[in-house]
Amino acid sequence: MKIKQNNSPSPSPGQKGVIVAHHGIAVDILFASGERRKVKVKRRAGHVVGDNVAVQEQRLTRLPRKTQLCRRDSRGSVRIIGANLDVLGVVISHLPLPTPGYIDQAIVAAREADLTPILVINKKDLEGSEPFIAKIRNTYTGIVDIFAVSSSTGEGLDELTLFLGQGFRSFFVGITGVGKSSLLNAICPTLDLQIGQLYEAGKRGCNTTTVSTLHSLPGGGELVDTPGFNEFGLVDISTEDLAGYFPGFEDAMESRCRFRDCRHRTEPGCAVLQLVESKKITRERYATYLAIFDQLEAGEARFKTRR
Numbered sequence: 001m002k003i004k005q006n007n008s009p010s011p012s013p014g015q016k017g018v019i020v021a022h023h024g025i026a027v028d029i030l031f032a033s034g035e036r037r038k039v040k041v042k043r044r045a046g047h048v049v050g051d052n053v054a055v056q057e058q059r060l061t062r063l064p065r066k067t068q069l070c071r072r073d074s075r076g077s078v079r080i081i082g083a084n085l086d087v088l089g090v091v092i093s094h095l096p097l098p099t100p101g102y103i104d105q106a107i108v109a110a111r112e113a114d115l116t117p118i119l120v121i122n123k124k125d126l127e128g129s130e131p132f133i134a135k136i137r138n139t140y141t142g143i144v145d146i147f148a149v150s151s152s153t154g155e156g157l158d159e160l161t162l163f164l165g166q167g168f169r170s171f172f173v174g175i176t177g178v179g180k181s182s183l184l185n186a187i188c189p190t191l192d193l194q195i196g197q198l199y200e201a202g203k204r205g206c207n208t209t210t211v212s213t214l215h216s217l218p219g220g221g222e223l224v225d226t227p228g229f230n231e232f233g234l235v236d237i238s239t240e241d242l243a244g245y246f247p248g249f250e251d252a253m254e255s256r257c258r259f260r261d262c263r264h265r266t267e268p269g270c271a272v273l274q275l276v277e278s279k280k281i282t283r284e285r286y287a288t289y290l291a292i293f294d295q296l297e298a299g300e301a302r303f304k305t306r307r
């Protein structure tokens with residue numbers, strides 16, 4: 001979601017800091033002085049990890065965001081999952097496999113929110129990872145940076161650490177079980193996240209991570225760890241805009257379709273369809289575009305019927 005800049009933000013009095021952990025009813029704030037303090041918040045106040053805030057006594061004022069990344073949960077509610085981020089690390093593995101469209105939706109959402117998406121293929125050490133890695137490279141090389149790693153053996157982590165160390169604040173998403181927490185621990189060994197042990201009592205699905213947290217990396221940059229989720233519903237992306245963010249459609253977008261509002265389905269003079277014809281865009285990629293397109297079009301109605 002693009003941020004509309006407020007040209008005249010009123011100066012916020014108080015001590016400035018950044019939210020480094022969100023516990024639902026309280027947040028941990030790290031102040032410039034190095035002090036870390038817990039401040040109570042309303043559950044629906046909308047503060048997220050990465051938010052810059054000003055605190056006066058127990059009163060917290062949120063400062064304007066540079067970026068914010070939103071998703072729709074399985075009930076259709078809009079959730080802001082991170083603020084002031086630079087990079088979206090989409091963590092995937094062959095075990096469990098990403099749900100259909102997950103990677104593309106995450107990339108589309110990142111680009112729409114002005115974040116740089118990267119793909120992190122975890123569990124490189126496991127048997128059966130090779131064909132998966134090859135397929136991902138085949139589809140996404142030249143489109144996004146790809147890092148094939150193993151949180152278990154440490155393979156490939158140096159390259160990723162170097163990338164993140166450029167000073168990016170990154171947010172890792174991925175379905176439950178791909179190894180986000182393991183990855184974070186491997187990159188930042190001083191952390192002691194309890195992998196696969198924590199779960200939110202009474203909640204279905206038992207995500208192994210309960211709080212959202214922001215961490216400084218020893219090699220530079222910052223990382224956020226969040227509860228896993230299986231769905232990456234798009235928010236505020238129109239069917240018209242989808243192709244402009246869709247990974248693999250970049251050349252078609254440059255050569256332009258005859259109609260400015262082309263949806264790239266049956267329109268004459270469509271640059272996307274021409275590349276599909278000439279096999280520069282595979283049928284499979286095009287089908288994924290159409291599937292996400294249909295999903296966006298169905299939009300609200302779909303979420304309203306789901307409970």
Ligand SMILES: Nc1nc2c(ncn2[C@@H]2O[C@H](COP(=O)(O)OP(=O)(O)OP(=O)(O)O)[C@@H](O)[C@H]2O)c(=O)[nH]1
Pocket residue numbers: 122123124125126149150151152153174175176177178179180181182183195196206207208209226227228229
């Ligand atoms: N073989 C292998 N197993 C891994 C690797 N990374 C993680 N695992 C295992 O995969 C399982 C899930 O790892 P987690 O780090 O809890 O996954 P997560 O994505 O953080 O899960 P949520 O917190 O539920 O979102 C654990 O049993 C890990 O030991 C890896 O690189 N190789």
Ligand SMILES: [Zn+2]
Pocket residue numbers: 257258262263264265267269270271272273
């Ligand atoms: Zn077109």
